[in-house]
Amino acid sequence: MTRVLTAEALTKNFVLHHLSQSLPAFRDLSFTVDAGEFLLLRGPNGVGKSTLLRMIWRSYLVDAGHLWFERPDGVIDLARAADVDIAVLRRGEIGFVTQFLIARPRVSAEEVVAEPLRQAGIADPLPRARAALETFGVRPDLWRACPATFSGGEQQKVNLARALILPMRLLLLDEPTASLDAGARKALLARLADLKSQGVAMIGVFHHPGDVAHLIDRELTLKPMTELSNVAV
Numbered sequence: 001m002t003r004v005l006t007a008e009a010l011t012k013n014f015v016l017h018h019l020s021q022s023l024p025a026f027r028d029l030s031f032t033v034d035a036g037e038f039l040l041l042r043g044p045n046g047v048g049k050s051t052l053l054r055m056i057w058r059s060y061l062v063d064a065g066h067l068w069f070e071r072p073d074g075v076i077d078l079a080r081a082a083d084v085d086i087a088v089l090r091r092g093e094i095g096f097v098t099q100f101l102i103a104r105p106r107v108s109a110e111e112v113v114a115e116p117l118r119q120a121g122i123a124d125p126l127p128r129a130r131a132a133l134e135t136f137g138v139r140p141d142l143w144r145a146c147p148a149t150f151s152g153g154e155q156q157k158v159n160l161a162r163a164l165i166l167p168m169r170l171l172l173l174d175e176p177t178a179s180l181d182a183g184a185r186k187a188l189l190a191r192l193a194d195l196k197s198q199g200v201a202m203i204g205v206f207h208h209p210g211d212v213a214h215l216i217d218r219e220l221t222l223k224p225m226t227e228l229s230n231v232a233v
Ligand SMILES: Nc1ncnc2c1ncn2[C@@H]1O[C@H](COP(=O)(O)OP(=O)(O)OP(=O)(O)O)[C@@H](O)[C@H]1O
Pocket: 014, 015, 016, 025, 043, 044, 045, 046, 047, 048, 049, 050, 051, 052
């Protein structure tokens, strides 16, 4: 089995500036994910599931520990990699689906979805982008409109079409079925199964894990860490 990610002794504290206190999110958390493997993150609200995904995506920094990400040409520690390297990984190797689409003004839905294809050097990406929008049930009259004015569910569909259009080495999923109708949910599950069979490693949080029961290989349950400690801030 090809290893994709090794999290080693991860530690993260949130500093609550207004209280001059720090709140531990994780201490010494270690786990691995292999190619084609689906790891389900579990635990109550506020336990740190989204935080852990953001640390791997590097929108949150890691306080201590390592996130070894295996690439064909070597291993890189996501906890310490330069921002430019993280930007490259986000373009072609690590994908992140959240409930929120960050819509850019004047960029159409079909362009939002076509962008990863263009960046990968694929010529004439619009037909493929439109097919992905259709798969997730975005109406054709919306394809050339800007998603900023779309409903929450429509934005989520554009998000999914974009994030899942190319197989990444590692896919992070933060409650991607929230706000989806039954048709889009079915399309998502079919696409995830397809990507998994192509060797994509996935780490996901699902409110209703029953939806993805057939995809799950392993589970990681996060435990609440409640102690507050005083820090000088
Ligand atoms: N930037 C931040 N600064 C301070 N505290 C934060 C920050 N981001 C998250 N937290 C806190 O970290 C804890 C974990 O939040 P997180 O969003 O990771 O939980 P979660 O397990 O994803 O919960 P849910 O199931 O509700 O989505 C929460 O108590 C949250 O308030």
